[in-house]
Amino acid sequence: MQGWIPLIPESASTFSWKVDALYFYLSGVTLFFTLLISATLIFFIIRYRRRTPYEIPRPVAGSHKLETVWTIIPFVIAMTFFGWGAVVYFEQYKPPQNAIEVYVVGKQWMWKLQHATGQREINQLHVPVGRKVKLIMTSEDVIHDVFIPAFRTKADAVPGRYTVLWFEATKAGTYHLFCAEYCGMNHSGMVGSVIVMEPRDFDNWLSGNTGTATPAAAGQQLYQTLGCASCHGANGEGGRGPTLAGLFGRQTPLASGGSVIADEAYLRESIINPQAKLVAGFGPIMPTFQGQVSEDQLVQLLAFIKSLQVSSGSGALPATAASPSPAAAPAQAPSPTRNIR
């Protein structure tokens, strides 16, 4: 498949072959028609070259039949490109259940990553082979973009929002991690690597890198320090403010009527700008935390809120769980989108 100069990058995720297959299909079909058109052109150019200076060829009337044929056939072929592309795209952006979660914050010009189990990394991402990994991404400043060519996937990291990128690596190795959205002076220096490890090596790596609090534990700390507990309850059981336990991913009625799914974007907005979408039955009493919490801290607060489960009652924090998300399926955001706004 790869000759002296490679034509496709390394394949190291479950998407790789799916994107490549579509790419080869597109290349085959377009190459065929490009060559067909070129060959026809060249044949005409030679065959019908001007032989005498004053020759006038007979005019030709158009043909509706031909026009119809060469409208419909390309359209049908294009629809196969569309359908195939859409199916794979849908899968690429449908966040999976039970994935390893990694929080990613982009800033000029570095990537800050933190595993749900607490390990922090800069410009490096360690992931195991054969497990789904979900990056929950945002940016502290401008738009960045996580691009891993070997995984055939990328997604923007947008300030003020959370976006999701997921993949499942299939081959151990070290792969490029690029920032693909132009972000200023050192854009081309905002690169790093994704290190895919065999599951056992990954577990070793995880256990050799403890000592940092998990995002959820750090979030719990912040939750106390910032005084959230005084209204939302020490374990998110609610009070003057709405209940937080079990809130994540659930449909929440709003004071203004209608409802919203309490995803990352909504929770973030409610911390930064609490008055924007008040929960039904509560007054506008919460102060804004804009400028008081960093993107990193926001991510930790979210991780904490996500870890709060109704059933646990006592509010025991699953600080060491690989995934702080509630395991119950209905508690997950049901819509397969990166953006529910």
Added chain:
Amino acid sequence: MKPIESFELPAPSKVNYMNAQYGLKSWLLTKDHKRIALLYLGSITFFFFIGGIYALLIRLELLTPQGDFLASTTYNKVFTQHGIIMIFFFLIPSIPATLGNFLIPMMIGAKDLAFPRINLLSWYIYLLGGVITIYALLAGGVDTGWTFYTPFSTTFSNSYVVATGVGIFINGFSSILTGLNFIVTIHTMRAPGMTWFRMPLFCWSHYATSLIMILGTPVIAITVLLLAFERVARVGIFDPALGGDPVLFQHLFWFYSHPAVYIMVLPAMGVVSELIANFSRKNIFGYSFVAFSSLAIAVFGFLVWGHHLFVTPQSVYAGMIFSFLSFAVAIPSAIKVFNWTATLYKSSISYDTPMLYGLGFIGLFTVGGMTGLFLASLAVDVHVSDTYFIVAHFHYIMVGGALMAYLGGLHYWWPKITGRLYPEGWGRFGALVIYVGFNLTFLPQFVAGYLGMPRRYHAYPPEFQVFNVLSTAGASILGFGMLIPAVYFVWSMRYGKHAEANPWHLPGLEWRTQSPPPTENFETTPIVTWDAYEFAPREETEVVGKFSGHEEPA
């Protein structure tokens, strides 16, 4: 059959639009569309060479993987300014403001455009926008990319964003005025007998382009204005720190900037229709399909902007709709390519320089269009977004398409515009060099892009070097090739052979008056009794009953 030698040509006169009046003032205050076209020609050539120098700086930097030739801040400014200059100050005005300005009145048998003063005003507006932009570049430059994505452009960039924005904002009005002028002219100034379906396809494509100009350009003007408001007054529109939405900017920006691609390529298609028909002495196959496909492109072109946002937080379902519409807009372009090819069937093809550019256009535009299908296809776009695949694709459309057609048109109408012939041998040689240089520059970038090389990278991993060396080699050939026509065009204005009224022996109205034309274009208003590209009497028309069509997709 009879040669198309002998229309009634006017007796050669020594007086033409170039020498009817003398002095700088007679040029700077002219209301003659032909002189204004030349004013535009001079100014866009100036901008083209500035943009070209930036392009060569980019290619020099990328010769080696390390960022060792320019500082990263300089490199960022260089590619930004390359894009801004080439798109807003060269490609968008190129064909419409020069060839369109010169030829639309001549092709429809009018004395001038409908609003000659507005035409002159549009040039001054263009110039003002250009001067402000040049000021911004000289004062320190701009480093946001020509796309000005927020919040980088509104909050984080320390460069001359607002000054550049003002330049682009002002320049937009020249585009609007040109579009307005063309639409009114085509509606109201056609000579007796020049019905809509007798117009050369050049006029149809400019009509479609004008629609985009007047409907799309106000949106970019508003967008740039909002950007400047946020940057200067910190009004929260795009920056989330101020309560704005950065992706909103991308929607607004591409709502104009995608149709802007059609502002660049539709006039090119018009030129190519002229070249293909006239240099094969054949009526365009499926005239009305080619004419209406221009309008279809203009309309559908407004509905596909979201395909630039497949990797942003745009909803997945919106992505699918935009993908579908993007495939739909590809069809009218395909129809044109098929019809041009079919036109050549049983024709009489000359290998003159303009035709070489015209045929080159079809080849390069086909590659550009086909690779556009990759980008419309969602899953593949996710992988190649913001890589060199994109860079290669749009250069095939804008350079391989728009620029090739512009050069072809310039050669074709050069005898009419200047009254002089360019040297044909050098012309063919130049076309060949440009064609080779262009392909060597941009073909390798498709591969580099699929391999994952991100665009706008000042330094890059060493495995991509081989493609960049090829590109830089190609760009050197391309740059050299561009100098060939530049030199002989200038040379021919003084030393070229005098052109007759109709040096190519063609039936179009613009060839039925002297070269260069008189100020009034025609001595008497022509009365049109023939179709476009009517080389032989209509009775001889062959009806293609059995014609099976070699390019018919099997």
